[in-house]
Amino acid sequence: MSPTLTHIALHVSDLEASKAFYQAFCGLEVCHERHDGGKTILWLAEKGREHEFILVLIPGGPGRPQSEKDFSHQGYALESREAVDAIAEKAEREGCLLWPPRQEAYPVGYYCGLRDPDGNAVEFSYGQPLGPGAEG
Known part of the structure; x- marks a missing residue:
């Protein structure tokens, strides 16, 4: 197994x-x-x-502020580009937007990034080859 x-x-x-x-x-x-x-x-x-x-x-963790060159992250797929934009707008209002929405070549797709309270990067994407919005 x-x-x-x-x-x-x-x-x-x-x-x-x-x-x-x-x-x-x-x-x-x-x-x-x-x-x-x-x-x-x-x-x-x-x-x-x-x-x-x-x-x-x-x-009880120490926090994890990532450097600009550390792209470690969790990735969450969304159902549309509009959903990515909505998450980014909400994050901007709450002061935790890390990467504004951007389009990259396949397989990266359209994405934005947020920082969680400990400094971990969290990505929201559309158009990657997995999850909602996956290309067939």
């Missing part, structure tokens, strides 16, 4: 701020809450995908 990617865990400095960001921008919902040694650990997932892939938020 081949391994299956099931989750990514992030150590976050402010659990509530990170939870709010991933709910507001990524549409993730808390699907499990675990208490371990006085800490609350949250599992977040897209509705209906709670058994496929989750984002784990672990409190």
Whole structure:
């Protein structure tokens, strides 16, 4: 059997701020809450995908400000260019827009980037070869 990617865990400095960001921008919902040694650990997932892939938020992290040349990121696919623009506009208003919307050659597509409360880059795209908007 081949391994299956099931989750990514992030150590976050402010659990509530990170939870709010991933709910507001990524549409993730808390699907499990675990208490371990006085800490609350949250599992977040897209509705209906709670058994496929989750984002784990672990409190007590140091933050992760990325340099301009560090393109590490999480990627979320959206259904249209307009949806990418809407996320970018919301992020601009809330002060967390990292990369304004731009079009790149296939397979990158149309995308923008945000910074989560810890400084992690989060990309929203349309037209990549996976997820909503995938080219056939």
